[in-house]
Structures are given as C-alpha cells and as structure tokens.
Amino acid sequence: MNVYDGHVHTPYCPHGSKDDFTKYIERAIELGLTGLTFTEHAPLPAGFHDPTPHKDSAMKLEHMEAYLQQIKELKKEYERDLTISTGLEVDFIEGFEAETKTFLDTYGPYLDDSILSVHFLKTAKGYHCMDYSPDVFGEMIDELGTVQDVYALYYRTLKRSIQSELGAYKPKRIGHISLVMKFQQKYPNLKLDKEMIRETLDLVAKQKLHLDYNGSGMNKPLCREPYPPRWIVEEALKRDIPFVYGSDAHSAKELGQGYVNLMKEAPLNQPF
Template identity: 45%
Template sequence: MKRDAHIHSPYCPHGTKDALSAYVEKAIISGFTDISFTEHAPLPPSFEDTTPDQDSGMDLPTLAAYLDAVERVKESYKQDITIRTGLEVDYVEGYEEETRAFLDEIGPRLDDAILSVHFLKIGDRYFCIDFSEEVFMEAARLAGSTKKLYDRYYDAVEASVTADLGVYKPMRIGHPTLIHKFQLHHGDKIDDHIRIERLFRTIAKQGYEIDMNGAGFSKAGCLESYPPAAYLPYAKSLGIPLVFGSDAHNVQGLHKHYEKFYNESTPK
C-alpha cells in the first residue's frame, strides 16, 4: 500500500487553490492507494494567531465547506482510491480544554488526524516557531538560547503526547522535529538526540504514530526529514508506526520525497 497521510488543500488559508480532484488524480497516477487530507484545523477560539495574516488555521465556515468537499471527492473516487477525511490539529499549551471541546464536536466526522506543535509559549508570548527564520531567532533570544528553544519545543511536543484531549485525540504526532527547520541558518550546533529519543519513548508508551514528514527536505534551512532518517530505526525498534506524509500544500508537492523513505523492495 502506498499512502500519503499529510496533505493540505485549497481550503488551507496559506496554501494553494489546486482542486481536491487534482490531488486525487495525481495520487492515482502515482500509484498511491490511500491518502489523507489533513487541513489545518481552526485554532482554539480564545487563542490569538500570532502570524502576520492570522492564517494558520481554517475558520469554522471554511471547516464546514472543507469537510463537505472531502466527502464529495471521497464518493466520486471511491472505486479508485481510499481517501480519508482528516485534520492537522494544533496543540497549543494552555488551550487544552478548548482543543478537547473542538475534537469532541468534530471527531465523529474524521477518519484521520495529526496533532502538531507550531506555536510555542515563551514568557507571555506565543511564537509560530516555523513561520520564519526571524521569528525563530526572536523566540530563541527570549528563550535564552537556541538550545533552550529546542528544549521548549520538545517539552511542548511531549505535553501534546500526554495531554488528555478526549476520545478523538489524534493518534499521529506531526513532524516531531519541526524545530530543525532553520538548523542550517541559526548557526548553532544543537545535539538534541537525547530529547528526540525521549520523545519517541513517550510516543511509544502512548501507542501513537509518527508523521514521517518529507517536507523538511525542501526547506533550505533544514534539508532533512522530520524526523531525520537516522532516527527511524530507533522508532521502529520501539514499535512506533511511521506514516509517510508529504505535507503538500499544492499538487506539485504531493508525494514529494516519498522515494527517500521507500524503494520498490521496501515494505510499505
């Protein structure tokens, strides 16, 4: 089975206008048999998006339109490919109750979901840590160092893994080393292998999956997957399911870097 389980859509506030059907047809042509649309869920209602355009997640009317659109494309292509209705849900520290309430309401409509950390609280401010190198560096300055920012990130991801978000909590942890996005730009050599391995043990203990995310290969400041390939054997040794996700925000990016994880002789 060829599966791409982290795909965005024309309903992404900061993405493409490529039609859902265009994604599906490319997936079929590329030999994929299972895909998940995992659009950015609305942020907690009382949380203020700190990105300039405040476009990190869908609003509620867009969410309703997105869910209906995915259901239509699922029906249209049901003889050709498995399509899963999903969301990428942000874990924002301090907003667990609102996130749980959202999942309680929307969870019954989902086939798949990812839980990701994009926003970190440093002092009394939240930073979208992967938005830009400038935002990253400001967060590192306020955290006290790049190393301390890395530690804050892993603290937040571990908190997401153990948080009580109800029965519809996503079982897959999104791009668990996203903090590496600017590693070739910030100039500090950070050894975070202890934190990564500890995070993986926490994920394994909870029985969750890892989003084996290829998007970092395309980021000039990263040039590796999230998580890096060197850690995949350790994850496998812990029995953690690794689920490929291209994290595509347009049709061109769909399935990108899949071949870096798999070849024709590698079990899917």
C-alpha cells in the same frame, strides 16, 4: 508509487495554494498513490490569537462543515480509484487543551484520521509560530537565550501534546516530530540533546501513537532532511513506533514529495 500519503492540505489552507480537491486527487491517481488523507489545519481554538502576520495559520471554523461535506462527496465519486480519508492536522497549543478537546468532541466523529502537531510555542512574551520564518525563529533564540533553549521548549511542548487529555478523538499520529530543525542550516544546534528526543519517543511508544514521516523538510532550503531524520527514525523503530508517510503537500504538485529520498535516507520495512 504504491504509497499512501497521510498528510495532505487543501484549498481551505489560507497559506497554501488554491489547487482544488480534484487537482490533488487526479495528481494522486497519476502518481499511483494507493490513497491519501486530507489533513487541513484545523481551526485554531476559541480565544487563541494567531501570532502570524497574516493570521493565516489555519482554516476558519465556519468552513468546517463545507470541508467535511466536500470530502464526503469526493470519497463517493472516486471510491473506485483512490482511498480518500477525512482528516485534520490539529494544533496542540499549551493552555488551550480544553478548547481543543471541545473541538475534537464536536468534529472527531466525522474524521477517519488526524495528526497532532506543535507549531506554536509559548514564551514569556506570548505565543510564537516557531516554523513561520527564520526571523521568528531567531527572535525566539534572542528571547530564550540559545538555540538549545528553543529546542528544549519545543520538546517540552511536544511531550505535553503526547500526554495531553484531549478526549476520545485525540489524534493518533504526531506530526513532523523534528519540525524545530526546519532552520538548522542557519541556526545549527551544536549541542543537540538526543536524550530529550529519545524521551519523547518513549512517550510516543507508551501512548501507542504513530509518527508522521514527513517529506517536506527535504525541500526546505534551511533544513534539507526529512522530519524526522534518520537517527530519530532508527530510534523510533527500536520502540516499534509505526510511521505513516506524509508529503505535507500544500499544492497538488507537492504530493509524494521527498518519498524517494526518504526511502534512501531511512528505508522502512513496513507498510505505509
């Protein structure tokens, strides 16, 4: 495939598969990938209570040292076969910026690459994992009023993440910028505020950040398009925002997912 996959999860993900690192790596070599970044969900910030039913949104803090050490060893073992980078997918959670900065100050020096994503949204009733299930998304619509209100909250939070002061090791790539569209087949947004999304892209460009071109949405039955879709890609390219392809694989078989369709959807004349 001659593609770099910049968004790959691992056996440390509590809600993913138990495929070990070598299974991912051997699959990447089989596919002909040039390299990959392991971007496990970073431990949630101290004091934040995971709102998901099984409390399985992210790896545990006590596993961080083992995670970093395993990847370090694998880099050496496979250095002739594949470029392997050490990374994390870090959650931006409104109200926990200081705790997130402290975490990044501690572990950032050991990372080659990282992604900053928004999964959790804060409402009057507390925090919700927006993309956990259609039911949770529906509950947020009921609380906030309309599907447009959920989108507005997502993009307000995303803008805060882009502008946040998270220190020297703040991730340079924004994850799945249209994740709020995951359940759009069930909850269509018939009054999509495109200007709100363009403003978000303006901030990405101003901060000189990159975007995750994420293939996993293609395989989500209620989404069926990449994160982001073509029109957002085109707007991003007008602003010279770089993209990095990511499968968002949670199992070895998902490596490279969506890539061929992504290139048909919005071919990018730039390296990944």
